[in-house]
Amino acid sequence: MPPDDLTARIKTSRTGLFTGRVLRLWTLHPRWSMALKASVAAAIAWYVGVLAPEPLSDYPYYAPLGAVIATSTTVARSLRETSQTVAAILLGVVVARLADAFLPPAAPSIALVVGIATVAAGWRFFGEMGAYVTTTALFVLVIGSANPEAFVGAYAGLVTAGALVGIAVNLAFPPLPLTPSDAALDGLRDTLADQLDALADGLRGDRPPTPGEWDERRFALGPVLEKSRAAVAYAAEASRGNWHARRYSAWSVAQAQRSKMLESHATLVDHLTDLLTETETRDVRDPALGPDLRPPAADALAEYAEALRALEASTDATLPDPPTALREAVDRLRREVREQRSRREGDLLAAGALVLALDRAVRAVSVDAESEAAAEKQSEATDADRTGDEQD
Incomplete structure (x- = not known):
């Protein structure tokens, strides 16, 4: 049987028609593939966090966060938003550490940090990732006050590592909707x-x-x-x-x-x-x-x-x-x-x-x-x- 005839028979068979419908639904709903890639990247990033040396391994849950950020969009936007997120995190760290150097973690310092970070988050460079300036500043000031160096290194380092995992997954299986x-x-x-x-x-x-x-x-x-x-x-x-x-x-x-x-x-x-x-x-x-x-x-x-x-x-x-x-x-x-x-x-x-x-x-x-x-x-x-x- 000629290859073209065989291909035509496969496509018109019940299995071929069912497969065609499934593929059609899959391509019509890009969020399904996005969810699959984000899940895979988050799982890999979790293992990266667990296997990281201490004190990073004490905070493995930050790595999947970076992976989700990097896989939830297109390749070009993934690279852009990852760089914006890392920059926002670093700025949030700076704001929190400066406040911690002069004020103890309390209501006045929290109000000051949130206010400054919120203003900084409006910088156009950060785009939609500006919220990470405020979130990071608050986390570092409150949660990381006991061991700021370890927390800052784990938070910034693991989010970045997870984002790199997400970028790799997105580059391997890029969306084209x-x-x-x-x-x-x-x-x-x-x-x-x-x-x-x-x-x-x-x-x-x-x-x-x-x-x-x-x-x-x-x-x-x-x-x-x-x-x-x-x-x-x-x-x-x-x-x-x-x-x-x-x-x-x-x-x-x-x-x-x-x-x-x-x-x-x-x-x-x-x-x-x-x-x-x-x-x-x-x-x-x-x-x-x-x-x-x-x-x-x-x-x-x-x-x-x-x-x-x-x-x-x-x-x-x-x-x-x-x-x-x-x-x-x-x-x-x-x-x-x-x-x-x-x-x-x-x-x-x-x-x-x-x-x-x-x-x-x-x-x-x-x-x-x-x-x-x-x-x-x-x-x-x-x-x-x-x-x-x-x-x-």
Whole structure:
């Protein structure tokens, strides 16, 4: 049996389908792999703390703390946050030791140390790790007052050692969450298409919707857009310092391009939504479209929604070309607007603005289709094992 046929049979078998679903779930939830790596790194760091010479071995629990800090994010951020944490710990030690040199551990010294450390923690260099300045200063002042040298050495040394263990684990199995960011972009695309369908549905009635009815048809695009931006930015950050990111470079580039495309569509859809909900309502004396223009406008919006969905839904050459179908619908709307100008009083500025916005949509979808075809050809070599190795 040829290898390709054998591979196909394995993938379509029950075991292959089950394995594929498990891998899909695994890659869609990067926190699972993060939890596994943090657990392994913490366990190794614990043994490092236990096997360390005294007095470090008296405080072995600080080593897993450093390991967790280093494995709870991407490789690039892991290195950055580890250096920030070590610097914050050292500064906290300095603050506590200076206070201990002049004041005994009591309420006044604690208040002074916490106040100074909290101000120092706001230094931009520390980022989100600034809290370790205050925590370390308080620990050293209160817990380590009996044997400050031993405690400081154990706390700072073991946290650093544990962080090095975590960095090593993260470097060996670096995260590359391309599948979750793809899913976030899918969610944005579907939300945009659903919004267009809702607008089209609102225009198909005998009368335009009221402002309240338009509000019910309005989707919250902002949070979905921010989620997709954050997911793509996180995936881009994860590729830095990642030894197997080059294997998926075509996927990463295509994803960045897709993110920009969908952001441009989000701007267009938001503009179309504002335009229709403000000018084509039952409360407006002279609606922008009216009963003659609402049907072709609804058809154009529905075609725009289908074009967005079809961009990545299939590569079947027998399917109609989405940009062509959208272009024809927009052309029909343009002809109707021209005819209505000769029949109706008024300048139909809002209707013309709708046509211009949909013209931009036609051009954007056409560019997207061409870019997607080029990206698909570029990434054919990596498609077969996308979900297998993208994230450890």
